[in-house]
Structures are given as structure tokens and as C-alpha cells.
Amino acid sequence: MGADLVIVHLYPDLLRTYGDRGNVLALQRRAEWRGFRVDVVAVSRGERVPRGAGVVLLGGGTDRVQEALGPDLRDRGPELAEAVGEGTVVLGVCGGYQFLGNLYVSADGVSTEGLGLIEAETRAGKGRLVGRVGATAELWGNRFDLVGFENHGGRTTLGPGARPLARVRMGGGNNGLDGSEGAVRGSVVGTYLHGPVFPLNPQFADGILKRALSPVTGGDDLQSLDDGPEERAHEHARTLHR
Amino acid sequence: MIDAALAAVGGAAGAFSRFAHLGSGTSLPGRLVNRIDPGFLARRAASLDQGAVIVSGTNGKTTTASMLRSILQAQGLAVAANTSGANLPGGVVSAFLGARQGADVGVLEVDEGVLPSVVAEVLPRLLVLTNVFRDQLDRFPEPEGVAARLRIAAERLPADSILVANADDPLLWASLEDLGPVGFSVLAPPDGGATPRGRGGAGAPAIAADAEPESCLRCGTGLVFTRRTMAGLGSAHCEGCGWTSTIGRYVARLVSRAGLEASVLELCEELLTLPLGGIHNAYNAVAAVAVAAELGIAPHRATSALEMFHPRFGRAEELLFDDRQLWLALIKNPAGAGTVIRDVCTDRRVGAVVVAISDNDADGRDVSWIWDADFERLVQLEAPIVAGGTRAAETAVRLKYAGRIPDVVETDPLAAVRAAIISCPPDGVIAILATYTAMLDVREALVGDRSTRVEDDIA
CATH class of the missing domain: 3.90.190.20 (Mur ligase, C-terminal domain)
Incomplete structure (x- = not known):
């Protein structure tokens, strides 16, 4: 109790195929290094997301796990919509991003409803989009460079109510066609990038943190950190080919 | 004659590959031979008096194969093996390049991705599967997909071949238990495992760092572990559909560990000081002894060979x-x-x-x-x-x-x-x-x- 920031890791036992734990760790440490008190709460099947969470993180899993999770996750629709209404930041990565959308259509044509937090639809495509990604992101008025690794079979198309998180200069992004990557709608953010994405892109992490901490800070800018190692890793990742 | 000529071509190509720093020098010659003569591997495997053993799975392939080779050689057998972790088709073929025609038995380490086709060519006498972990996600996006490939390979075994598998791996075991595999397990005293974490607070995220995502292969419900040796290995059951794992026929009990250098195991009632630390090496050892026993080598002969074991490549x-x-x-x-x-x-x-x-x-x-x-x-x-x-x-x-x-x-x-x-x-x-x-x-x-x-x- 009394934490400045509650980070909820949804299904950490099941949706954690691609180092998603690193995203939680990056947010937690970057808030703690600035003197904020942080609680990390694991929420799995049948458990409720606590009121007042600053960030909810939803990672990616294998198809089988995602299928099995479907009913539990869809039951969370009202709970998460309410949290978003109260200002909670929700981040979905890869499979978690697909879940945030309206609809997922599998390779054999089966449609599954998503959480509907982002106006987006995902259809299984031919082959997977796999490789390094370089992109320019724009999130809540801040532009920054984004690097990571994508590995997904789904192709995501955004509706008019969502805007892309980034434009790719290298990589497939949402669908390999329109150059968009990820999506933003209010405080809900989705991306295909792992790496994991926050440790390699501290500006992205801090953008999320600034918004999540705004009930405590009044929306003030966060104190800057010594990001030498992060910046060197980011710059190195920028030099890599697909 | 032709095979000898091909082997010579392969040898020259290997020297070139090493010279040109292309790789460890073990795959190129095999790839070349595969191109010239696609039937080479099947023919050479068929010529082995005592047949071939194939080792596959995510972790422990190289060490298990290497231990098995040591055990077989200690029985006076001439072994053809790919020994450098070169386990794609080119590397597997290299096992027979430079090998004298008189090899008795083959020990082949084979990559999970190509296992079904290599099994169909080699028709091994025994297939041993070590485990399935998340690994190289850009090649194998889903561990379940890897387990499915291993099953396909197991289904291609000749009817009189033996399947040996890790009974402590719920994903692997559940995917092929109906094929009647011979299992192996490791029992270890609890020692805390991965860095313990509290639920939030000053600690790190509320999950052990190296735990695998664990859910029942049949129904997707989260598995409950009652015994855990490392990562996703141990005894588990599913509260959704009632699936329960089993203890293998061959069991290694970890008596004591001594850091990097050695561990003491009780293996098939034999006490063994293994000159390698780590619980993963207990798995490698019990796998090798299980295979040897299934091939007719008494466990005490196998364990005494392992006392002298030296890893040859940097696992x-x-x-x-x-x-x-x-x-x-x-x-x-x-x-x-x-x-x-x-x-x-x-x-x-x-x-x-x-x-x-x-x-x-x-x-x-x-x-x-x-x-x-x-x-x-x-x-x-x-x-x-x-x-x-x-x-x-x-x-x-x-x-x-x-x-x-x-x-x-x-x-x-x-x-x-x-x-x-x-x-x-x-x-x-x-x-x-x-x-x-x-x-x-x-x-x-x-x-x-x-x-x-x-x-x-x-x-």
C-alpha cells in the first residue's frame, strides 16, 4: 500500500514468451531510480486487476496459450475499459496487442472477439514477419526513435479511431504493407516490438511512465536519468540490418 | 569406392571452410556431399552393424551425444558421430566423412527442425529426446510446435526402434506418451531454484525469472508442479483435465553438487561422481545411461565410463x-x-x-x-x-x-x-x-x- 505506481503484469505465468518481464522490470526500475515507490502485481486467471493501477502490461504467448486464455481475457473487457476510463495506461505487446483490438481471424477462418480497446483487426497472414525493426514513433506529442524485433503471423489493420504508434523504416510493422507499426488510442498502446521494447527504448518507457505517474506528479516531466548503457544499446541496434 | 571419394571431397571442403573462417568447418563438407549424393547418409547409416542413435531436443543434445559416445567407446565400439554441435543435415552427414568404413554404431545429434526428415533417412535404432524449451524464437516461434515436430519424427521410427524421452518435461512427455516411450527423470533436493521474488514491493516482478510458460498440452489450463528440478522440468499435473506426469523408468538422484566441477549422482542404483556440475548434466547423464541400457549395456558399465567423461566442446x-x-x-x-x-x-x-x-x-x-x-x-x-x-x-x-x-x-x-x-x-x-x-x-x-x-x- 501507499505505492506511487502500481504496475499490473497480466498473466505473467502464461503470456511471457518474448522477455516481456523485461518491460515490467524497466518501468519498475526507472520509476524507483526517480524515488517513486512501485508495486508490481501479477494478475492471472480468475484474479481481478486492482483499482488504481497505473500501468497494465499484456505480453505475447503461444497460439495455444492465447486460445486457452481467450475466455478469461474477454471477461476482463469491462474491468479494463473502466481502468482505461480512470486513466490507466494499457500496453499490449505482440499477441497482447492483438488481444487489445476488436477482432482476430485465424488461418482457418475462425473469428475471435478481442477486448475492443483499440480499433484494430488482425488476420493471420501467409508466413511470419520476422526480424529487426527500426521506426520513428509519435506518442502523446513526443517523437522518438524506436528499435526492436518482431515475430508475428498476424496482419493488423487499424480503423479510423486508432493511429499508429510508429512508422517503420525497416521491418514489417502492423501488416507489412502500409508502413504502420503498433497503435495508440488514448492511454491504450499496442506494439509488435519485443527486444523487450522498454529497456532498449528508454524514451518510450518514460513516455508511458510519465502518463502513468501523472496522478502523483500532476503530469510534470520526469527527472532525467543517466541512460548511458541504454543509449549505447539503442544506437547499436540502429546500426543493425533486418 | 565412391563413398571414399565423396568422403575425401568432404574433407577438403572442411579444411577450406575452416581456413576461410566460414564456420567451425564441420557443415560445409556435408552440405557438399548432400548435394552430390543425396542418398549418402541413408546408405552409410544402413551400413552400421549396430545401427544409429539419434539425439534431439532443445538443450543437452551435444553433451548427451558426447556422453553416449564415451560410453559406447568404452565398450570397445567404433562410433561414427557428429561431435561439434553441427546438427543440421550438412553436419550430420559429416559424421560419416573421415569415419572409417568399419564404424559399429552411429551417434547423431540432430537439430529439432530437421529431425523428421533425418529420422526418415537414417531409420535409427533408437531416438532420444532431451527436452523442449523456448529457444531461438525466430526459428521456432512456439515450443508446442517443436514438440509436435519431435512427435512427427518419433512416428517415423521403424516399428522395432526404441523411443527414449525426458519424463520430467510435461510438454514433451504429453506430446508423445501414447507412443510408449521409455522415460528418464532426475530427483534433486530442493535448493531454491531461481532467485526468489516477492510479490512486488522492493523486489522484482512476481515471477521466477527463468520459469517457462506452463500450461497443459491437452486443455491449456496452467500446470501445477509438485516437484521441480529446473525451469519447466519436474512432476506436474493439470487441474483442468486431470493429466498427470510420470517418473521415468531410469532415474538419477542428485546426491550432492559441487559447483562447476562435479556432482554426485545415484543412477540406476550406481553411485557416480560426474566430472560436470549442474542439474542439466544430471539429465544428460541419465539420458545417456538410459540409452546405453536400452542398447544392452549394463548401467554400471555406463556409469564407470561417465566417471572419465570430458566435454570436448564448449557446452x-x-x-x-x-x-x-x-x-x-x-x-x-x-x-x-x-x-x-x-x-x-x-x-x-x-x-x-x-x-x-x-x-x-x-x-x-x-x-x-x-x-x-x-x-x-x-x-x-x-x-x-x-x-x-x-x-x-x-x-x-x-x-x-x-x-x-x-x-x-x-x-x-x-x-x-x-x-x-x-x-x-x-x-x-x-x-x-x-x-x-x-x-x-x-x-x-x-x-x-x-x-x-x-x-x-x-x-
Whole structure:
């Protein structure tokens, strides 16, 4: 109790195929290094997301796990919509991003409803989009460079109510066609990038943190950190080919 | 005659590959032979009097195959084997290049991705499957998909062939138990496993760093573990559909462990001092002994061969360089890295550590997995740490978030090892934890040879 920031890791036992734990760790440490008190709460099947969470993180899993999770996750629709209404930041990565959308259509044509937090639809495509990604992101008025690794079979198309998180200069992004990557709608953010994405892109992490901490800070800018190692890793990742 | 000529072509190509620094020199000749004569592998495998054993799975292939080779050789058998972790079709064929025609038995380590086709060609007498972990996610996006491939391979075994598998791996075992495999298990005293974490607060995220995502293969419900040896291995049951794992017919009980150097096992009622630490090596040993027993070799003969076992390639290996003792271990996924880190942290001789992470094709190009490996435990060591490999910069970030900014960040393998030597107390061991190509790079820098010279040992 009394934490400045509650980070909820949804299904950490099941949706954690691609180092998603690193995203939680990056947010937690970057808030703690600035003197904020942080609680990390694991929420799995049948458990409720606590009121007042600053960030909810939803990672990616294998198809089988995602299928099995479907009913539990869809039951969370009202709970998460309410949290978003109260200002909670929700981040979905890869499979978690697909879940945030309206609809997922599998390779054999089966449609599954998503959480509907982002106006987006995902259809299984031919082959997977796999490789390094370089992109320019724009999130809540801040532009920054984004690097990571994508590995997904789904192709995501955004509706008019969502805007892309980034434009790719290298990589497939949402669908390999329109150059968009990820999506933003209010405080809900989705991306295909792992790496994991926050440790390699501290500006992205801090953008999320600034918004999540705004009930405590009044929306003030966060104190800057010594990001030498992060910046060197980011710059190195920028030099890599697909 | 023709086979001898092909073998000669292959040998020349291998020398060229090593000279040109293309690889460890073991795959190119085989690829060439495969191109010239696609039937070569099947024909040579069929010519083995005692047939071939194929070893596959995510972790432990090389060491298990190497242990098995030692056991068979100790029985006076001539063994044809691919011994350098070169386990794609080209490397497998290399097992028969340079091997004298009179090999009695084959021990082939085969990559999971190509296993079904290699099994169909080789028609092995026995197939042993070690485990299925998350690994090289850019090649194998789903562990369940790997388990399914292993099953397809098992289904292609000739009717009188034997299937041996890890009964402690719920994903693997559930995927093929109806095929009647012979199981093996490891029993270990509890020792805490991965770095324990509280639920939030000042601690780290509320999940063990190197745990695998665990759910029932049949119904998707989360599995409940009643016994756990490492990562996703142990005894488990499903509260959804009632599926329950089993203890294998062959059991290794870990009596005591002694860090990097050795462990004492009770294996099929034989007491064995294995000159390799780590619970993963207990699995490798019980797998090798199980296979040997199924081939008709008495367990006491197999365990006495393992007492003399020396790893030939850097899954875990000791080297002397500038009069300093180096210990090299391969890390390539959270599960394996967790056991290696545990060994390093329980060995008092360790005076410096190099963590070398590279992202070439053979390593897996997505290095996200390092965030699921238990580096939180490693940084509690008081020894200095050097970040290396092609992704040294990212490795440094991982270590920073684990709790310690590394003392040196250096992509050049020789410079990284030298930095560790300088910071290490004079009598300390330098532990080098490296991905596959980072390991080849370190060996080249230190020994001057990407090759591992183990080809000389074939047959």
C-alpha cells in the first residue's frame, strides 16, 4: 500500500514468451531510480486487476496459450475499459496487442472477439514477419526513435479511431504493407516490438511512465536519468540490418 | 569406392571452410556431399552393424551425444558421430566423412527442425529426446510446435526402434506418451531454484525469472508442479483435465553438487561422481545411461565410463590461457542459462565473469530471452563482470536492470577475456558464459581455431 505506481503484469505465468518481464522490470526500475515507490502485481486467471493501477502490461504467448486464455481475457473487457476510463495506461505487446483490438481471424477462418480497446483487426497472414525493426514513433506529442524485433503471423489493420504508434523504416510493422507499426488510442498502446521494447527504448518507457505517474506528479516531466548503457544499446541496434 | 571419394571431397571442403573462417568447418563438407549424393547418409547409416542413435531436443543434445559416445567407446565400439554441435543435415552427414568404413554404431545429434526428415533417412535404432524449451524464437516461434515436430519424427521410427524421452518435461512427455516411450527423470533436493521474488514491493516482478510458460498440452489450463528440478522440468499435473506426469523408468538422484566441477549422482542404483556440475548434466547423464541400457549395456558399465567423461566442446569446458584457468559454458535460452548461473554462483573459485551474447543465425537473432534468464542471481556474485558478444551493449543494459552495470563492455572476444583476467584475483577462475557463435569467437581468439579439433576423434 501507499505505492506511487502500481504496475499490473497480466498473466505473467502464461503470456511471457518474448522477455516481456523485461518491460515490467524497466518501468519498475526507472520509476524507483526517480524515488517513486512501485508495486508490481501479477494478475492471472480468475484474479481481478486492482483499482488504481497505473500501468497494465499484456505480453505475447503461444497460439495455444492465447486460445486457452481467450475466455478469461474477454471477461476482463469491462474491468479494463473502466481502468482505461480512470486513466490507466494499457500496453499490449505482440499477441497482447492483438488481444487489445476488436477482432482476430485465424488461418482457418475462425473469428475471435478481442477486448475492443483499440480499433484494430488482425488476420493471420501467409508466413511470419520476422526480424529487426527500426521506426520513428509519435506518442502523446513526443517523437522518438524506436528499435526492436518482431515475430508475428498476424496482419493488423487499424480503423479510423486508432493511429499508429510508429512508422517503420525497416521491418514489417502492423501488416507489412502500409508502413504502420503498433497503435495508440488514448492511454491504450499496442506494439509488435519485443527486444523487450522498454529497456532498449528508454524514451518510450518514460513516455508511458510519465502518463502513468501523472496522478502523483500532476503530469510534470520526469527527472532525467543517466541512460548511458541504454543509449549505447539503442544506437547499436540502429546500426543493425533486418 | 565412391563413398571414399565423396568422403575425401568432404574433407577438403572442411579444411577450406575452416581456413576461410566460414564456420567451425564441420557443415560445409556435408552440405557438399548432400548435394552430390543425396542418398549418402541413408546408405552409410544402413551400413552400421549396430545401427544409429539419434539425439534431439532443445538443450543437452551435444553433451548427451558426447556422453553416449564415451560410453559406447568404452565398450570397445567404433562410433561414427557428429561431435561439434553441427546438427543440421550438412553436419550430420559429416559424421560419416573421415569415419572409417568399419564404424559399429552411429551417434547423431540432430537439430529439432530437421529431425523428421533425418529420422526418415537414417531409420535409427533408437531416438532420444532431451527436452523442449523456448529457444531461438525466430526459428521456432512456439515450443508446442517443436514438440509436435519431435512427435512427427518419433512416428517415423521403424516399428522395432526404441523411443527414449525426458519424463520430467510435461510438454514433451504429453506430446508423445501414447507412443510408449521409455522415460528418464532426475530427483534433486530442493535448493531454491531461481532467485526468489516477492510479490512486488522492493523486489522484482512476481515471477521466477527463468520459469517457462506452463500450461497443459491437452486443455491449456496452467500446470501445477509438485516437484521441480529446473525451469519447466519436474512432476506436474493439470487441474483442468486431470493429466498427470510420470517418473521415468531410469532415474538419477542428485546426491550432492559441487559447483562447476562435479556432482554426485545415484543412477540406476550406481553411485557416480560426474566430472560436470549442474542439474542439466544430471539429465544428460541419465539420458545417456538410459540409452546405453536400452542398447544392452549394463548401467554400471555406463556409469564407470561417465566417471572419465570430458566435454570436448564448449557446452562446459575448462581451458588454460596465459596460465589462467577459464571455464566456458554455453548459454542459449533461459532454462539452460539459469542452471549455468546457479553453478557459477555456487563455485567459490570464480573470480571474474564474462557474459557474451551474440545474435547471429546460429544463436537465434532475437535476444529477448536474456530478460527471462536469471541474471539477478549472477549480479549478486562479488566478482567483476564483463559484457561481451555482438550484443554486448544490450547485455550491459540487461545486467544494469538486474542490479549491476558491468565493469567492462567489449565486443572483441580477446579484449573481453583479457579485461576479465586483469580484474580477476590471481588464483580465481574466469567463468565465460557465451551463446553459440560467441563461444566460437572466444575459442578462436584464445585457441586460435574456430574448429574444435574433435573431428579427429570420430570413429
